[in-house]
Amino acid sequence: MWNRVALVTCGMIIGWGLANYWTCAPQELGRHRYRLAIGVLLSAGMVVWMGWQAPVRGLAALVLVLLCALAAFAGRARQLSSSRMDLPASASAGASYRDTVVLLVAKAHPPRYQGPGHWAACLRGTDKPVRADKGWFSRPFQLSRIRQSYVSLGRPLPTALAVEAIVKHGETAVPPFPVLWAHPWAEPTPEIGLLTASMDGATRVLVQPVDLDPSELPPLQARLDKARTAVARTEVVWAANIQAGIWTDHAARAELQGLVRGRVPSQELTADTGQLDKVMDGVRAALAASADSAAQVTGSVPSPESASLSG
Numbered sequence: 001m002w003n004r005v006a007l008v009t010c011g012m013i014i015g016w017g018l019a020n021y022w023t024c025a026p027q028e029l030g031r032h033r034y035r036l037a038i039g040v041l042l043s044a045g046m047v048v049w050m051g052w053q054a055p056v057r058g059l060a061a062l063v064l065v066l067l068c069a070l071a072a073f074a075g076r077a078r079q080l081s082s083s084r085m086d087l088p089a090s091a092s093a094g095a096s097y098r099d100t101v102v103l104l105v106a107k108a109h110p111p112r113y114q115g116p117g118h119w120a121a122c123l124r125g126t127d128k129p130v131r132a133d134k135g136w137f138s139r140p141f142q143l144s145r146i147r148q149s150y151v152s153l154g155r156p157l158p159t160a161l162a163v164e165a166i167v168k169h170g171e172t173a174v175p176p177f178p179v180l181w182a183h184p185w186a187e188p189t190p191e192i193g194l195l196t197a198s199m200d201g202a203t204r205v206l207v208q209p210v211d212l213d214p215s216e217l218p219p220l221q222a223r224l225d226k227a228r229t230a231v232a233r234t235e236v237v238w239a240a241n242i243q244a245g246i247w248t249d250h251a252a253r254a255e256l257q258g259l260v261r262g263r264v265p266s267q268e269l270t271a272d273t274g275q276l277d278k279v280m281d282g283v284r285a286a287l288a289a290s291a292d293s294a295a296q297v298t299g300s301v302p303s304p305e306s307a308s309l310s311g
Helices: 002-023 026-051 055-082 117-124 136-153 158-172 190-199 214-230 249-260 273-296
Strands: 100-105 179-182 204-209 235-238
Touching: 002 026, 002 055, 002 136, 026 055, 055 117, 055 136, 100 158, 100 190, 100 273, 117 136, 117 249, 136 249, 158 179, 158 249, 158 273, 179 190, 190 204, 190 214, 204 214, 204 273, 214 235, 235 273
Parallel strands: 100 179, 100 204, 204 235
Antiparallel strands: none
């Protein structure tokens, strides 16, 4: 009885560990490689020991290990496809905000591969239910290709470079203002950005969508409205959607498909100075309008309407 339990355990270690090894961040490869090696060595030892005098028993042990590994791999792949996220303690490297934080909501991709959270949601599609995801079993394979493509590329993607440019513009502006990036539905989500800014002491968060489809704005606003219950002391201001042609559906899809196929994204997707200036002009205008609105209500008791998201 105990040997079957040991074989099942070894199979679970192999299947679960293989999925983690293919999808983890590069800095975690060593840990998952070690766990996977332990499962393989224990399984091999059990199969050889059981089949030394009775090959049929060894074959049956091998089949049991493989079936358990397949079941564990499928379970972990399904879990990865669900893309459940944990709230980070802080995403601002210890920064302390006292005034307004700009929450840039755009369909960019991270500058580095840091795990499956962002990519599993992007591969699944826009707010697509997990149960309707028919490609969940292949997620570990695709995530492994994406991670390897990042290593081969050796630099951030064009959409990530555009986000970094906006962040630097905010740091050098007069007066300067911090910029946090959020993806409409993938990690990091706008809810995470809102909570992060509030925990870091921001008194006002300017939500600035860029290149979003008009149909995506009402659901996004409804989600942030619900998230406001956790940041009651932080004012949330909704800015107008800017169409800059940087973080378009085409750019996001082209980068994603290129990473999955192991191809370097085209340099044509790189944002030019005019597009970045258009975003910065829109952000400055929204900040000025927000400051004027705050000045008008100084000394008065805020009403529920003034604390809600304005369309």
